[in-house]
Amino acid sequence: MGNVVELKNVTKKFKDFSIKNMDLQVKQGFVTGFIGANGAGKSTTIKMMMNLLKPDSGEVKLFGLDYKTEEKAIKERIGFVYDGNVFFEGLNLKDIKRIVGPAYKRWDDTLFYHYIEQFELPLNKAMKTFSKGMKMKASLAIALSHNAELIIMDEPTAGLDPIFRRELLDLLQELMLDGSRTIFFSTHITIDLDRIADYIAFLQNGELVFNHSIHDVTENYALVKGGRELLDSDTKKAFVHIDRASTGFEALTNNIKLVKDTFGDTVIIERASLEDIMNYFKGGFTACLI
Amino acid sequence: MFNLIRRDVILQKRQLLIFIPFILFFIIMNAHPALTFLVASIFIPFNTYAYDEKAETNILLNSLPYTRKEIIASRYLGAIIYMVLSIGLASLALFAFQKNFTMTDIAIGAGLFLVFASFTFPLFYIFKPGYISTVVMISFLLLAGIGPAIVTFLADHLTVITDFITNLTMPTLYTGVAVVILALYAISWVTTNIVYHRKTF
Numbered sequence: 001m002g003n004v005v006e007l008k009n010v011t012k013k014f015k016d017f018s019i020k021n022m023d024l025q026v027k028q029g030f031v032t033g034f035i036g037a038n039g040a041g042k043s044t045t046i047k048m049m050m051n052l053l054k055p056d057s058g059e060v061k062l063f064g065l066d067y068k069t070e071e072k073a074i075k076e077r078i079g080f081v082y083d084g085n086v087f088f089e090g091l092n093l094k095d096i097k098r099i100v101g102p103a104y105k106r107w108d109d110t111l112f113y114h115y116i117e118q119f120e121l122p123l124n125k126a127m128k129t130f131s132k133g134m135k136m137k138a139s140l141a142i143a144l145s146h147n148a149e150l151i152i153m154d155e156p157t158a159g160l161d162p163i164f165r166r167e168l169l170d171l172l173q174e175l176m177l178d179g180s181r182t183i184f185f186s187t188h189i190t191i192d193l194d195r196i197a198d199y200i201a202f203l204q205n206g207e208l209v210f211n212h213s214i215h216d217v218t219e220n221y222a223l224v225k226g227g228r229e230l231l232d233s234d235t236k237k238a239f240v241h242i243d244r245a246s247t248g249f250e251a252l253t254n255n256i257k258l259v260k261d262t263f264g265d266t267v268i269i270e271r272a273s274l275e276d277i278m279n280y281f282k283g284g285f286t287a288c289l290i
Numbered sequence: 291m292f293n294l295i296r297r298d299v300i301l302q303k304r305q306l307l308i309f310i311p312f313i314l315f316f317i318i319m320n321a322h323p324a325l326t327f328l329v330a331s332i333f334i335p336f337n338t339y340a341y342d343e344k345a346e347t348n349i350l351l352n353s354l355p356y357t358r359k360e361i362i363a364s365r366y367l368g369a370i371i372y373m374v375l376s377i378g379l380a381s382l383a384l385f386a387f388q389k390n391f392t393m394t395d396i397a398i399g400a401g402l403f404l405v406f407a408s409f410t411f412p413l414f415y416i417f418k419p420g421y422i423s424t425v426v427m428i429s430f431l432l433l434a435g436i437g438p439a440i441v442t443f444l445a446d447h448l449t450v451i452t453d454f455i456t457n458l459t460m461p462t463l464y465t466g467v468a469v470v471i472l473a474l475y476a477i478s479w480v481t482t483n484i485v486y487h488r489k490t491f
Contacts, residue, residue: 050353052491075355086350088301088341095300102293103354 002064004028004150004182005049010058012044019044019206022058026150026184026199031176032211033193034186035274036203037282042186043083045203046154049184050080062150076105079143081153081185085135089128093121093138104146115141133164140168144175151175153185157192165189169196190274200274204281221277224251224259226267235262241280252280294356294364295371298338305337309376313383323384323391325434327399328406330380331373335365335407336426339414343422349491358486366479369407373400397464404471406430408478415485 005026012019019041026032036042047053048060051067051074060067062074087096093116101107116123119137121130130138136156143151157165173196175181187193193200193214201211212220224239227248236242238258242251252272253259259269272280299306312333316326341347342365351361377396384391410426417425445452455463 047491052349052352054490071357072355075353078353080353082349082353084346086346086353088347091301095303098300099293099297100350100354102296103356105355 002028004063005184006059006061006064007045007048008059008061010048010055010060012048012053012055014044017041017044017206019048019055022206022208024201024208024211026182026201028182029176029179030198031172031183031185031196032199032201033190033197034184034201034203035188035190035193035278036186037278038188040203041206042203043154044206046152046184046186049152050078051075076146077149079146079148079151081136081139081143081151081156083155083158085127085130085139087127087138087142090126092124092126093141094123096127096138096142100142101145107146109145111147112141112145115144132159133161136160136164136168140171149180150182150184153183155186155188157187157189165192172196188278190278193274202277202281209281217274217277218271220254220256221272222253222256222259223270223272223276224253224263224267225249225270226263230263230266238262243280252277291356291360291364291367294351294361295368298334298368298372301341302334302337306334309333310379310383313380314387317383317387317389320389323389323395324398324402326384327377327380327396328402328434330376331399331403332406332430333376334372335369336410338365338368339422339426343414345491348489352491358489359483362479362483362486365411365482366475369411370404373403401467401471404475406433408471408474411478412482412485415482415489 003025005024007022007024010019010022010024017039022045024045034042034045044053048055049062051060051071063077065074067074088099091099097109097112101109101112119134119141121134121138121141127135127138140156143153157168160168169192172183176183176196197214199211199213200217202209210217225248228244231242231244231249238255239251239253242249256269259267309330313326313330316329342351352358377400381391381396410429413426414422458466
């Protein structure tokens with residue numbers, strides 16, 4: 001399978017933050033979850049994918065095409081959902097459809113009305129009267145109505161109640177059934193991903209820590225618990241980050257085999273959730289040198 | 291691109307309802323026809339900017355399959371299209387109220403509008419959103435208020451220029467002014483394009 005999105009050696013500097021030499025590929029036909037703490041650079045990366053921001057250096061390609069020459073062709077094939085409402089607050093969905101629809105060659109009115117009905121959205125009420133969940137559904141209905149091959153979503157589940165989050169994830173799963181679509185979405189609610197993501201890209205302080213299949217993540221990462229006396233400058237190398245307590249240590253490893261070889265049965269190895277991984281990485285690599 | 295221009299009308303459905311009373315106000319107040327044409331032309335394009343200066347609108351437009359060049363072109367072409375339509379409407383209204391006006395009034399109104407647009411359009415993309423609409427509207431009212439006085443003052447005191455202008459034949463004068471205005475509009479278009487290309491959202 002090819003890559004739908006390819007970032008090569010992308011660097012973008014801001015005053016107090018930067019993305020450094022990022023290489024990121026999004027595989028066609030899969031759901032990739034883009035995780036990282038607030039401020040890790042997720043939105044910046046997504047903006048570069050949408051050509052809202054231009055990288056200082058490096059290359060951004062979508063569907064193998066370059067924004068410099070094929071901007072319209074690329075955007076025809078993307079459906080986007082942003083964190084905030086980007087549609088005109090004062091307009092109703094019918095009018096928004098009148099503005100957005102004709103922009104796409106492949107816009108499908110029937111499909112749009114199908115989603116409006118499915119999401120139970122009012123057509124004649126101004127967007128500003130919508131709840132957060134309804135706004136999200138409206139954005140999604142618009143994003144899905146032009147047969148986009150790639151759906152890019154920035155924090156689509158943020159601020160949604162659990163019931164609607166589940167509904168949304170079910171819908172995304174349904175969308176993936178035909179196999180041709182790719183979904184790339186950022187979130188900091190990692191439990192969403194356990195259900196639907198095939199790949200996890202993890203960003204921290206502007207650097208991509210990993211981009212693995214969810215299977216590889218569960219295979220490679222684990223929580224290790226044991227007595228403090230087991231830790232020394234050599235054995236510590238098996239861990240990404242270590243939390244010490246008076247009763248013992250708890251640490252994250254990305255090399256289960258090494259842990260097993262080093263500690264044998266003296267430690268307890270548990271499955272690490274994505275949240276565990278994010279939390280431990282937040283502590284940083286340097287912490288284990290202390 | 292046509293969709294981008296048509297968007298203005300969809301966005302301003304409600305504001306358009308006050309468009310007619312707005313023109314009528316100027317007509318009933320016996321404003322100079324040229325001024326009526328000018329304010330009528332300004333109505334739609336500048337109302338759109340009240341939306342377009344918002345970051346969200348720019349994120350939306352730039353996420354749709356439009357290039358930045360097209361977005362700017364739709365503003366500049368749209369302004370001309372809406373100017374022509376507005377002047378048509380204003381002429382009808384003037385006609386209905388049996389007020390006299392000449393082609394010169396239309397030319398002055400349209401000319402002033404294009405000059406005003408040339409100077410203000412780039413500002414909408416240079417300055418931070420939120421302030422610029424207010425700044426432009428206030429400066430417009432100020433100019434409309436004291437502008438004529440300044441022109442009269444200059445005409446009285448800078449005789450070299452006025453002599454030069456009065457010595458020109460009418461066709462030369464009109465063509466000259468038209469060329470200058472169109473050149474200004476073109477420069478403004480190019481400037482806005484450059485500014486907008488560098489913009490990040």
